[in-house]
Every structure is written in structure tokens, then in C-alpha cells.
Amino acid sequence: MAKSIQTALLTSDLSYFQWGYCSNTVVYAYTRPERMEYSVVFWDTKNNEKFVKYVKSLMSVTTCGDFCILATKADDSHPQVRIHLLFC
Numbered sequence: 001m002a003k004s005i006q007t008a009l010l011t012s013d014l015s016y017f018q019w020g021y022c023s024n025t026v027v028y029a030y031t032r033p034e035r036m037e038y039s040v041v042f043w044d045t046k047n048n049e050k051f052v053k054y055v056k057s058l059m060s061v062t063t064c065g066d067f068c069i070l071a072t073k074a075d076d077s078h079p080q081v082r083i084h085l086l087f088c
Contacts, residue, residue: 020063027068027088029061040070042088059083 019028024046029038038058042051057073068088 018058018061020061020068022063022068023066025068027061027063029055029058029070042068053088055086 017028017030019026021027024044026043026045027040028043029040031038035054037054037056040053040055040058040061042053044050055070055072057075058070059073060069060071062069062071070086070088072084072086074082074084
């Protein structure tokens with residue numbers, strides 16, 4: 001039997017949203033007006049467990065197979081570095 005995932009979003013509460021899917025995990029990122037960081041949620045759909053990681057200056061969420069990469073802008077304290085890649 002096929003398993004389906006249904007997701008409802010209230011876009012009036014979200015100012016930014018990205019998502020991807022890797023290894024039975026939905027990865028989605030969003031911001032809220034009251035927070036400076038992006039909330040990146042890793043939702044294991046097989047076990048129905050969620051983990052939240054807070055990330056500053058998120059540029060992209062990319063998934064492929066079993067892997068997820070979060071690209072973030074580097075802060076001003078490291079002028080020689082423009083982008084950080086976080087492998088999840």
C-alpha cells in the first residue's frame with residue numbers, strides 16, 4: 001500500500017519556506033518574523049520524529065538520495081569565506 005504525506009501550510013505565518021526529501025526524511029526550512037534564525041526541521045516520516053536545527057543566513061536546502069546540504073552565508077568575521085556548507 002502506498003504511503004502518502006499531506007502537508008498544510010499557513011503561509012500568512014511564514015515569510016520564507018524551502019524543502020527537500022532524503023532517506024525517509026522531509027527537510028523543510030522557514031522563518032518567522034519574531035526570529036532571526038531559520039528553523040530547519042528534519043521530519044523522519046518513517047518514525048514520525050522531528051528534530052529542529054536553527055541556522056543563521058540560510059541560502060539553500062538541497063537534498064539528494066541520503067544526503068542534505070544546507071548552504072549559509074558566512075558572517076563578516078570571516079571575509080575570505082562567502083558560503084558555509086553544512087552536511088546533514
